[in-house]
Amino acid sequence: MRKIIFILLCSYSMFSCSSAGVSKTNTSRLVGTWDWVSSCGGFTGGCWYPSAQDVESVEFKTDWTYIKKVNDSIVLESKYIVDESRINGADVIYTIEFENRIKMPFRVIKDTLSIQGGDFWKNYKKKQ
Secondary structure, X not given: OHHHHHHHHHHHHHHHOOOOOOOXXXXXXXOEEEEEEEEEEOOOXXXXXXXXXXXXXXXXXXXXXXXXXXXXXXXXXXXXXXXXXXXXXXXXXXXXXXXXXXXXXXXXXXXXXXXXXXXXXXXXXXXX
């Protein structure tokens, strides 16, 4: 009986905790700085693009820090985890979760990172 209780407690403790820096997914392709190149979707299904006055980038660091900049000013800095994935047609959609518990689906196809924001996708190209 003690063994069963011990096994149950161990199992519960292994699967009930999560913290920034723990990922179920290989995130090596995600690490780096990504520049915004377009946003597409929404009600009209159209696309819009950065301009000289509207520049955005996101950075994923190896220490599990996410930094979003708009016009070179940091607008968000947070620890993150890549929490889960699912198949959507030919794409693998991952979920990134931030310290404030906000979750955002994303995908990486070739050299493009797409992050879902409501009913549209923001597309980024990796800085070389």
